Amino acid sequence: MDFVNAIILLLNYIFIPALTYGSQLALGAIFVTLIYGILRFANFATGDMMSFGTMATILFTWYFQSLGVSLGVLPTALLAIPFGIIFMILYMLIIDKFVFKYYRHQKSPPVQFAMVSIGVMFVTQAVVRIIIGPGDRRFFDGEKFIIKAREFKEMTGLNEGLALKSTQVLTIFVTIVLVSLLFWFLNRTKTGKSMKAYSDNEDLALLSGIDPKKIVLVTWVIAGILATIGGALYGLDKSFKPFTYFNNMLPIFAAAIVGGIGNPFGAFLGGYVIAFSEILLTYAYKKFFMYVLPESMEPNSLVQLLSTDYKFAVSFSILVIVLIYRPSGIFKGKVL
Amino acid sequence: MVGIFQSWNIALSIFNLCLISAVMTMGANIQWGYAGLINFGIMGYTALGGLAAVLISVDPVQEAWRAGGFDILMSLWLIVVMVLVIRFILKRFEKSKIRTYSIAAIIISGILLIRFSAEPGIEAIEAVDPAKTGFLGGFGLPIIFSWIVGALFAGGLAFIVGKVALGLRADYLAIATLLISEIVIAIIKHEDWLTRGVKNVIGLKRPAPYEVDLQTTDWFIKLVEKFNAGKLSVIENLADRQAALNQLVIEGSSVFVKLCYSGLFLVVVIILLILTQKALYSPWGRMMRAIRDNEEAANAMGKNVVKQHLLIFILGSAIVGVAGAMLVTQDGLFTPGSYRPMRYTFLIWVMVIVGGSGNNFGAILGGFVVWFLWIEAAPISLFLINFFTAGIPETNALKAHLIESVPYFRFLLMGLGLLFIMRYRPKGILPEKIEIK
Numbered sequence: 001m002d003f004v005n006a007i008i009l010l011l012n013y014i015f016i017p018a019l020t021y022g023s024q025l026a027l028g029a030i031f032v033t034l035i036y037g038i039l040r041f042a043n044f045a046t047g048d049m050m051s052f053g054t055m056a057t058i059l060f061t062w063y064f065q066s067l068g069v070s071l072g073v074l075p076t077a078l079l080a081i082p083f084g085i086i087f088m089i090l091y092m093l094i095i096d097k098f099v100f101k102y103y104r105h106q107k108s109p110p111v112q113f114a115m116v117s118i119g120v121m122f123v124t125q126a127v128v129r130i131i132i133g134p135g136d137r138r139f140f141d142g143e144k145f146i147i148k149a150r151e152f153k154e155m156t157g158l159n160e161g162l163a164l165k166s167t168q169v170l171t172i173f174v175t176i177v178l179v180s181l182l183f184w185f186l187n188r189t190k191t192g193k194s195m196k197a198y199s200d201n202e203d204l205a206l207l208s209g210i211d212p213k214k215i216v217l218v219t220w221v222i223a224g225i226l227a228t229i230g231g232a233l234y235g236l237d238k239s240f241k242p243f244t245y246f247n248n249m250l251p252i253f254a255a256a257i258v259g260g261i262g263n264p265f266g267a268f269l270g271g272y273v274i275a276f277s278e279i280l281l282t283y284a285y286k287k288f289f290m291y292v293l294p295e296s297m298e299p300n301s302l303v304q305l306l307s308t309d310y311k312f313a314v315s316f317s318i319l320v321i322v323l324i325y326r327p328s329g330i331f332k333g334k335v336l
Numbered sequence: 337m338v339g340i341f342q343s344w345n346i347a348l349s350i351f352n353l354c355l356i357s358a359v360m361t362m363g364a365n366i367q368w369g370y371a372g373l374i375n376f377g378i379m380g381y382t383a384l385g386g387l388a389a390v391l392i393s394v395d396p397v398q399e400a401w402r403a404g405g406f407d408i409l410m411s412l413w414l415i416v417v418m419v420l421v422i423r424f425i426l427k428r429f430e431k432s433k434i435r436t437y438s439i440a441a442i443i444i445s446g447i448l449l450i451r452f453s454a455e456p457g458i459e460a461i462e463a464v465d466p467a468k469t470g471f472l473g474g475f476g477l478p479i480i481f482s483w484i485v486g487a488l489f490a491g492g493l494a495f496i497v498g499k500v501a502l503g504l505r506a507d508y509l510a511i512a513t514l515l516i517s518e519i520v521i522a523i524i525k526h527e528d529w530l531t532r533g534v535k536n537v538i539g540l541k542r543p544a545p546y547e548v549d550l551q552t553t554d555w556f557i558k559l560v561e562k563f564n565a566g567k568l569s570v571i572e573n574l575a576d577r578q579a580a581l582n583q584l585v586i587e588g589s590s591v592f593v594k595l596c597y598s599g600l601f602l603v604v605v606i607i608l609l610i611l612t613q614k615a616l617y618s619p620w621g622r623m624m625r626a627i628r629d630n631e632e633a634a635n636a637m638g639k640n641v642v643k644q645h646l647l648i649f650i651l652g653s654a655i656v657g658v659a660g661a662m663l664v665t666q667d668g669l670f671t672p673g674s675y676r677p678m679r680y681t682f683l684i685w686v687m688v689i690v691g692g693s694g695n696n697f698g699a700i701l702g703g704f705v706v707w708f709l710w711i712e713a714a715p716i717s718l719f720l721i722n723f724f725t726a727g728i729p730e731t732n733a734l735k736a737h738l739i740e741s742v743p744y745f746r747f748l749l750m751g752l753g754l755l756f757i758m759r760y761r762p763k764g765i766l767p768e769k770i771e772i773k
């Protein structure tokens with residue numbers, strides 16, 4: 001019985017939260033990696049673009065709520081996400097037309113692109129803050145829990161409860177669907193294949209008649225979808241605050257690079273690597289050992305490898321280690 | 337200009353921060369403009385400089401040292417031993433899988449050992465009067481020394497970072513340095529025994545006199561009287577005149593203190609400017625430009641690119657460290673929570689790019705212009721909003737919303753400024769000037 005308790009404990013506090021957080025990071029990381037692979041720059045505006053998409057989604061959610069439209073047990077935001085995506089894509093295309101296009105034609109070095117993306121970051125941050133303000137927003141409605149901790153305890157008679165939030169299930173489910181669709185698109189359709197070709201060797205791709213304008217357009221569209229859904233899921237699960245989104249850019253970068261930048265599958269897995277290592281290393285295992293070990297060997301301390309304050313630092317350290325020992329990432333991406 | 341519109345006090349505090357920004361920008365400019373190294377870790381070096389100011393100037397907390405000093409020193413000793421062992425292994429054994437794994441094992445077990453040995457000490461230190469101290473304190477030296485120590489700290493970190501990350505491609509170097517600076521901030525924020533963390537350190541010593549002391553000093557009152565003789569003589573009543581004088585002395589004292597800071601900062605800026613100008617036009621500066629413009633060619637000419645990159649990375653970071661210490665000196669407090677990448681990394685980069693990379697005067701100009709706009713963006717945009725919406729009644733929701741979000745127009749201004757400069761004047765306001773003789 002104790003053993004089952006221990007398992008449930010780990011599931012509740014490590015596995016499910018890490019899986020959710022990892023999914024959110026994974027979506028962002030695929031966004032970064034696509035932009036890097038095809039448009040060839042590190043996009044420092046990632047976090048703020050995600051917050052823009054989320055902001056659009058929130059505004060539509062409010063609009064639907066004021067109309068009285070809802071999805072019952074599911075959050076209204078799901079209905080608003082497609083509209084949010086449209087706004088996000090429009091915003092990205094405008095930015096691309098007025099900012100990035102010029103440098104693409106100039107064939108500027110990646111550093112210059114990165115600098116320009118910092119300008120975009122400033123502007124996007126200003127736009128988001130001016131429109132919706134810097135405060136904390138919750139826009140979740142509908143049923144909050146699928147399984148409540150207390151119900152679970154009563155149901156199974158265990159000491160440990162297992163709480164399953166509907167946002168967690170939603171996040172994992174949507175991520176799986178979206179990512180499988182994306183991989184199907186990239187590996188099976190003609191456009192997806194030509195995107196890959198363009199990413200591998202631009203000149204050769206142009207030579208074989210691939211239209212670069214179309215590639216760029218499709219990339220921004222996919223990026224918009226990923227950014228909005230990733231951002232909205234994070235906002236539903238936690239809450240929306242522009243500053244947190246800016247900060248999330250860092251673990252997202254870490255995930256993309258750890259997975260091997262330019263490699264979408266690597267980025268997907270990288271998100272989970274980062275999320276699991278963050279949570280595994282900062283969790284206090286005291287209770288777990290209390291269940292597993294006999295009473296005489298129970299630990300006195302928290303058995304915590306690192307304090308939770310260092311959550312972000314964990315992912316950055318992993319990134320630094322990967323950059324030193326395997327600069328192309330765990331799954332072979334572009335060699336740096 | 338601000339002096340006339342708002343007050344001399346505000347004008348001077350903006351001016352002081354402009355000077356500090358100029359120092360930071362010069363540091364970043366050395367790395368980016370001279371050598372083409374991208375460093376997004378400015379925040380980390382600034383914070384280390386600030387930490388130096390705390391460690392140098394605060395009086396040591398004897399009780400805390402007694403409570404946990406021994407444990408901390410033991411841990412420090414353990415770290416030194418660990419580093420030495422790793423160095424020994426690196427030197428003595430051939431590169432192999434076993435070597436890599438054993439080094440990893442040493443690091444992990446070392447960290448665990450240090451954690452368990454330092455834990456009681458840290459807890460004891462943090463328990464010593466946590467509302468006031470709860471940390472080890474510093475050395476109780478004058479805070480000016482911290483400007484040098486800040487440079488040493490930042491340079492030391494830059495040495496480690498440079499050894500690790502300088503081989504990376506430019507945009508990866510940017511990400512790596514950004515993340516490393518976040519790690520530095522995380523450590524400073526949460527190692528309370530060293531820095532008091534988010535509890536902040538306040539009331540640091542000053543290199544300049546205190547306002548309260550000045551207000552009771554005879555020569556200062558006389559000085560203020562002399563400066564405002566014309567204004568005071570208009571007032572007939574003696575009591576009124578005394579009251580007016582008192583008011584002027586209070587205002588004057590804070591202006592005077594700020595002027596002291598300005599003087600100190602100006603000295604630093606001028607010294608740095610002379611040094612960096614000399615360096616730019618020396619054979620060494622020429623070599624750096626050669627490395628920046630064509631690494632392979634410079635390498636073929638027998639220049640040690642890796643070593644020079646490391647050197648310039650350390651120098652630039654050290655200057656940023658000085659600026660960090662200056663910042664804490666001027667504020668008189670150390671707040672780890674306030675170090676955010678937006679303000680301390682990206683804004684400095686905007687200064688470098690806008691001012692003109694590779695040109696020291698450009699860096700200073702960038703520091704001044706951008707900081708001034710950053711501070712004054714809110715009043716300016718408030719004025720503009722009021723101007724353009726003058727016809728709309730006050731109760732209009734859109735107008736009220738816009739006025740409420742005035743502080744965020746500074747981001748917009750900075751972003752647009754950066755984008756325009758990058759597009760139409762990619763070398764900055766004052767581009768790099770190289771005389772070819």
